[in-house]
Amino acid sequence: TVWIAYELTGSPFLLGVLGVIRAVPTIVLTPFAGVIADRVDQRGLLFATQGVSLVLSLAIGVLIASGTLQLWELYLEVTLQAAVNAVDAVARQSLFPRLLPRAHLVEAVTLQSMASRVSNLVGPAIGGFAIAGLGEASPFLLNAVSFACLMLALALVVGISARPVATPAPFLTDMADGFRYILRTPILRSLIVLEVFFGLFAMNQVLITLVARDELGVGAEGLGGLLAADAVGATIGVFALLAIGTTDRPGRFAVVVSLAYGACVSSFAVAGSYLIAFACLVGCGLCDALVSVTRNSLMQLAAPAGMRGRVMANQGTIVRGMAPLSQSQSGVVAGLVGAPLATLVAGVLLATGAAGVLLGHRGLWTIRRDEIVRQGPSRA
Numbered sequence: 029t030v031w032i033a034y035e036l037t038g039s040p041f042l043l044g045v046l047g048v049i050r051a052v053p054t055i056v057l058t059p060f061a062g063v064i065a066d067r068v069d070q071r072g073l074l075f076a077t078q079g080v081s082l083v084l085s086l087a088i089g090v091l092i093a094s095g096t097l098q099l100w101e102l103y104l105e106v107t108l109q110a111a112v113n114a115v116d117a118v119a120r121q122s123l124f125p126r127l128l129p130r131a132h133l134v135e136a137v138t139l140q141s142m143a144s145r146v147s148n149l150v151g152p153a154i155g156g157f158a159i160a161g162l163g164e165a166s167p168f169l170l171n172a173v174s175f176a177c178l179m180l181a182l183a184l185v186v187g188i189s190a191r192p193v194a195t196p197a198p199f200l201t202d203m204a205d206g207f208r209y210i211l212r213t214p215i216l217r218s219l220i221v222l223e224v225f226f227g228l229f230a231m232n233q234v235l236i237t238l239v240a241r242d243e244l245g246v247g248a249e250g251l252g253g254l255l256a257a258d259a260v261g262a263t264i265g266v267f268a269l270l271a272i273g274t275t276d277r278p279g280r281f282a283v284v285v286s287l288a289y290g291a292c293v294s295s296f297a298v299a300g301s302y303l304i305a306f307a308c309l310v311g312c313g314l315c316d317a318l319v320s321v322t323r324n325s326l327m328q329l330a331a332p333a334g335m336r337g338r339v340m341a342n343q344g345t346i347v348r349g350m351a352p353l354s355q356s357q358s359g360v361v362a363g364l365v366g367a368p369l370a371t372l373v374a375g376v377l378l379a380t381g382a383a384g385v386l387l388g389h390r391g392l393w394t395i396r397r398d399e400i401v402r403q404g405p406s407r408a
Contacts, residue, residue, distance in 0.1 A: 029106060030233045030355075031155075031248065032092065032164055034241070036099050040367075043234055044359020049103050051356065053111040055345055061118040062341020063202045066334065070123040074182055077116035082175035084109050089168030114344070121340035125328055126188050137325040138269045156252015206338025209331075215279065216330050216339065218389040219323050222286060223346040225381030226319075227354060229374040231258065231293050231312045234355040238367035244302050257306045261313025269321060279392035282322045283382050289315035290379025297371035 033046050065073065088105045091097040128136050158166040197205070210216045233255065240251045275281040292315055296308035324343075331339035354374075361370040386392060 029102070030237050031159065031251065032097075033099070033102060034237060035164070036097075036102065040234075040238055040359045040363040042099070042359075043237070044356040044363070046103070046106060047232075047234065047355030047357075047359065049107045050110045053107055054114045057111055057114040058118060058341050058345040059203050059206070059338075060199075061115040062122075062206055062338035062344075063199055064115065065118045065122040065337035065341070066202070070119045070126075071182055071185065071188065073119040074116060074123065075179060077112050077119065078175045078179045078182070080112050081109065081116070082172050082179075084112070085168045085172040085175065089165045089172065092168065093163070093165035117344050118337055118341045121328075121344065122337040123188070125336060127185075133325065133328055135270075137328060138266060138321050156248050156255070159252075160248045203338065206335060206342055209335055210339060210342055213330060214389055214391060215395060216327060218279075218385050218392050219282075219327055220343065220346060221388070222282065222323065222382065222385045223343060225378050225385075226286070226289075226316075227346050228357065229293070229378040229381070230289070230316065230354060231296065231309065231371075231374075232355050232358055234358040235296075235362065235367060235371050235374070236309070238358075238362050239296070239299075239305065239371065242367060244305060246302065250302065254302075254306060254309055257309035258313035258316070261310035261315075262317035263313075264310070265314040265317030266321065269318065275322070276396055277394070278322045278326050279395045282319050282326075283386045283392065285315050285319040285322075286382035286385075287379050289319065290375045290377075290382065292375070293378060294372050294375030297368045297375065 030043065030046065034043055037043065084105055088097070088102065091101055124136070124140065125133055154170070155167040158170065210220060236254050236258075237251060240246045240254050244250070246254070289312060292308055292311035296305055296312065299305035299308050327339060327343055328336070358370055358374070361373070
């Protein structure tokens with residue numbers, strides 16, 4: 029989508045607008061999606077979101093293939109897909125812990141992340157080569173097929189545990205309860221702040237695209253490689269977690285790796301060559317995988333089952349809402365001061381934010397994973 033938008037406009041600013049229209053539906057709808065996911069059949073909800081995504085991908089692919097795609101149509105598709113993704117992501121997060129015992133949740137989150145990272149590794153590479161060899165419509169048509177496969181996988185899922193049954197309060201009251209639970213739970217509050225900094229200043233496709241095309245002078249294949257580099261590092265990080273195991277001091281680990289991530293982002297800004305840029309993005313992906321798995325597993329463990337949809341929805345508002353805003357601010361700032369300086373500033377601010385989170389909640393440095401697993405959400 030980023031490549032198509034840049035081909036249509038050639039403007040960093042209009043590329044940044046793409047982030048805004050991704051962010052608005054995510055930020056607005058995700059809290060509502062959390063309440064819905066706590067009330068309805070989550071598998072049925074996922075069936076619906078995958079079906080709508082299939083239709084949207086197919087439609088945009090046909091428009092590109094026919095040569096009639098307009099920028100407003102691309103913006104509309106991105107807006108609708110962002111709305112669908114807001115519901116889909118919360119439903120996934122809410123259903124996932126019901127598929128396995130609590131004691132295995134951290135390892136399962138790692139495996140889930142591995143699947144996501146591998147798809148991020150394969151997807152951009154396939155997308156870049158598909159555009160180069162089959163045309164710009166091909167990634168969207170292939171994506172439509174992937175949604176059909178996911179719907180089949182959902183139909184085959186068995187062994188889902190029962191959800192806690194509670195009398196639902198008014199919709200807005202249930203939503204407010206999710207906010208209040210996060211605010212009064214120190215570790216969740218700290219992790220949400222860390223998510224904000226990652227959401228706003230983490231490496232994103234806009235920065236990679238601008239640096240790749242304007243500073244490194246690469247084409248679609250080269251951009252596909254750089255987009256995949258982040259996923260290469262992420263896959264290495266997840267496999268390392270699977271092989272070595274997760275740390276027993278997850279809060280400390282999250283802060284330290286966040287600082288390292290900021291350093292990798294800043295290094296990418298001054299890379300100067302394709303190979304160095306690739307290596308920096310591998311480092312970004314590695315750190316991002318380590319810290320995101322740690323944050324996600326901590327939030328899953330700290331959230332009670334009956335409120336998990338709302339807690340994870342508020343996390344999702346940050347992760348999937350701030351990330352597009354990050355693309356917007358990256359496009360605007362890069363248009364004003366250039367992509368390298370915009371990237372350098374983002375890395376410094378991200379590292380500063382991680383240090384600030386640690387100073388604001390010293391307990392994050394000492395909290396132990398086994399205590400949360402043993403004592404339950406109240407320990408967090």
